[in-house]
Amino acid sequence: MVTGVTACGGSDDDAVHGPETILKEAQKKGFTALAAAADKAGLSGTLSNTSAQLTVFAPTDQAFNDLASKLGLANGTALVNALTAQQLQSILTYHVLASKKTAADLIAGGATQATQYSYNNANATIKLNTSSGVKITDAILTDATVTSPDVPASNGVIHVVDKVLVPPGVLNIVQTAQANPIFSSLVGAVVATNLQGTLSGAGPFTVFAPTNTAFAAAPTGLTTAQLTTVLTYHVLSGQVLSTGIPFGTRVNTVASGKTITINNTNPPSITDSTTSAAKIVAVDVRASNGVIHVIDKVLIPTLP
The missing domain is CATH 2.30.180.10 (FAS1 domain)
Known part of the structure; x- marks a missing residue:
């Protein structure tokens, strides 16, 4: 999937027509669990908003499968089905930054970034380690790696990650x-x-x-x-x-x-x-x- 994302990011179609919205790019590149979660969470409009410029850390289907397995569920589809719309909204907004930030911006931007997930009346943060590429530590102290940075979208940028980031206050x-x-x-x-x-x-x-x-x-x-x-x-x-x-x-x-x-x-x-x-x-x-x-x-x- 990572290879596919990298290849699609520089496809002739994108060169001719330009990239589509974050949601369309995710759907086109096979992020089925992410797209399904966004739909259930009511966030499809946010990821399709052409007036926005967002940064999305996009977990692969395998990342959703991995979290599902740890929680005793069959796969990413079962995970999306098991979680409530509110839980999915919290998880997904924890993967979104309010402005477009390339990998270079992230490296220059400091050790923490505020996400779009609000917890206790403040924007929850993720921790970044940019000493070699970009690694992200979430609220439960697990690490995700950006495996394909800077996938272009018309309303921002996608960074592919190998793990679903878990925000504070969502899982028991x-x-x-x-x-x-x-x-x-x-x-x-x-x-x-x-x-x-x-x-x-x-x-x-x-x-x-x-x-x-x-x-x-x-x-x-x-x-x-x-x-x-x-x-x-x-x-x-x-x-x-x-x-x-x-x-x-x-x-x-x-x-x-x-x-x-x-x-x-x-x-x-x-x-x-x-x-x-x-x-x-x-x-x-x-x-x-x-x-x-x-x-x-x-x-x-x-x-x-």
Whole structure:
């Protein structure tokens, strides 16, 4: 598909007639999942607006398939069907910048760009790494690569990306963990203890999420009951953002009678029942039903 996009970008038809709108170019070049998502989200008019000059990071069909697979769905079509129109609108507008920016503009434009997705009364941003091409970090800390930059359109420019960017506040906590490969061990443990329904519920929750590396160093051989206690020991009832962490006090977890202490160190750390504190390595990954803070160690409560 990337080869096709590159070839089509310089086709004789475009040379004679000029490029079409972003939506038409996406349809012509085989971005079927993106076009279907735009239609369901009510954004076809936006991407066809000849008065605009937009930048669109366009995920390939394979990118939609990949996200679908992580969320337990068959393919990109199933993903578009499963998500609501509002969710798709949020996701797609997170792929759009309000003005036309070529790859050179992006490289010159700094480490962050404001998208058209509004979250908490502000335009959500993406982070750019332009040291070698253009890489984009989204709100759930996953990276997309621009595989074909500067595909022309009459109302802006398309940059093809190899991953669907996930905005803040759209997927629930379980889906957010599923969508980021560094949490695959956590997801497996949640499923093994049948906690996915709870953590997909209304909440809100605060989850201290250990990475795969943290799980690799954790104790093994726990019973299901013990593992359930360990996992719920990572969860607080209510949403606690990094700005509201009650440093230095004992905090009740969802695990009955189990507390942790969050220390105002650099980086912040969490004291559990062991002698080794867990470092908080990333904060404020916003889900639809709470927030995730990433930690480098599995928290261990006192177990029977």
